[in-house]
Amino acid sequence: MDDFRKKFRQGQYKLTSQRQIVLQTFLDHQDEHLSAEEVHSILRQKSNEIGLATVYRTLELLSELGVLQKMDFGDGRSRYEVISDADMHQHHHLICLTCGKVREFEDDLLDNLETAIARKSNFMITDHQLKFYGYCQECQAANKKL
Amino acid sequence: MDDFRKKFRQGQYKLTSQRQIVLQTFLDHQDEHLSAEEVHSILRQKSNEIGLATVYRTLELLSELGVLQKMDFGDGRSRYEVISDADMHQHHHLICLTCGKVREFEDDLLDNLETAIARKSNFMITDHQLKFYGYCQECQAANKKL
DNA sequence: CTTAGTGCAAAACCTTTGCAACTCT
DNA sequence: AGAGTTGCAAAGGTTTTGCACTAAG
Numbered sequence: 411m412d413d414f415r416k417k418f419r420q421g422q423y424k425l426t427s428q429r430q431i432v433l434q435t436f437l438d439h440q441d442e443h444l445s446a447e448e449v450h451s452i453l454r455q456k457s458n459e460i461g462l463a464t465v466y467r468t469l470e471l472l473s474e475l476g477v478l479q480k481m482d483f484g485d486g487r488s489r490y491e492v493i494s495d496a497d498m499h500q501h502h503h504l505i506c507l508t509c510g511k512v513r514e515f516e517d518d519l520l521d522n523l524e525t526a527i528a529r530k531s532n533f534m535i536t537d538h539q540l541k542f543y544g545y546c547q548e549c550q551a552a553n554k555k556l
Numbered sequence: 557m558d559d560f561r562k563k564f565r566q567g568q569y570k571l572t573s574q575r576q577i578v579l580q581t582f583l584d585h586q587d588e589h590l591s592a593e594e595v596h597s598i599l600r601q602k603s604n605e606i607g608l609a610t611v612y613r614t615l616e617l618l619s620e621l622g623v624l625q626k627m628d629f630g631d632g633r634s635r636y637e638v639i640s641d642a643d644m645h646q647h648h649h650l651i652c653l654t655c656g657k658v659r660e661f662e663d664d665l666l667d668n669l670e671t672a673i674a675r676k677s678n679f680m681i682t683d684h685q686l687k688f689y690g691y692c693q694e695c696q697a698a699n700k701k702l
Numbered sequence: 703c704t705t706a707g708t709g710c711a712a713a714a715c716c717t718t719t720g721c722a723a724c725t726c727t
Numbered sequence: 728a729g730a731g732t733t734g735c736a737a738a739g740g741t742t743t744t745g746c747a748c749t750a751a752g
Contacts, residue, residue: 572733574733
């Protein structure tokens with residue numbers, strides 16, 4: 411959070427209350443992959459008025475600053491999560507095709523693969539994203555009953 | 557293509573000319589990840605009139621049938637590519653953050669990872685998608701010149 | 703004070719849907 | 728003939744933008 415204040419001062423960006431509460435919302439919902447609309451309604455419930463357009467602009471800014479990671483789970487809207495130093499490069503997502511729930515898992519096997527591919531392809535790789543699609547335990551169970 | 561005709565007859569689906577030319581478009585552009593709008597405009601140029609809504613409906617149908625794979629590269633629209641038997645489970649994408657170009661590469665190291673994760677997480681995994689983000693050779697070169 | 707940021711409403715997109723006309727089988 | 732399909736236009740949903748007003752540095 412202090413690290414975040416620093417990043418702001420370095421750019422020509424202003425540290426407004428809106429920007430702080432948006433980031434705080436992500437810190438309060440560490441593993442939830444919030445969308446713009448969700449952030450907006452969470453803040454509304456806490457009677458922190460903020461324009462939806464501002465939420466969108468803030469989300470984009472925080473992504474540029476490397477504070478948030480923008481991602482897509484195929485449900486028609488962008489979702490975001492905080493990039494904590496710890497799991498920067500090594501957590502991925504399991505997406506259930508039935509209920510849409512997203513679970514995370516840790517893994518770092520991909521780093522080797524990444525450097526190998528970077529060399530072979532002359533691509534300067536900065537990041538990767540791995541998603542597994544399938545059916546979660548609950549949905550598998552529910553399906554058997556039918 | 558014949559395989560495709562067979563799949564249609566098995567369902568209660570009709571093999572219309574629109575569906576054929578949409579699929580043909582993908583066969584003619586094997587490594588291009590076309591969007592609905594692009595398919596529509598390609599067909600328009602070849603004076604094959606087709607409604608945009610029909611393109612969308614056909615894309616969805618072909619995805620359900622396992623003929624096309626729907627994917628998202630973060631540019632605000634869905635893109636599709638043919639699933640050929642050969643590379644069903646083992647090709648991934650390098651996405652350039654500057655120019656947006658998408659390159660493919662082959663790899664099958666992930667199958668082991670997939671089964672390991674399936675076991676650990678009780679998730680029944682049916683598919684995965686791996687994307688690498690970074691900078692392509694051309695954009696790296698262009699950047700050095702500035 | 704100066705420059706950046708906010709809020710609102712409108713606009714811009716992509717995608718889906720209702721319905722009458724149409725076409726494969 | 729009958730079921731599924733098409734095209735069009737309208738509606739839906741997410742994200743962006745113009746502009747007058749406000750607030751941070």
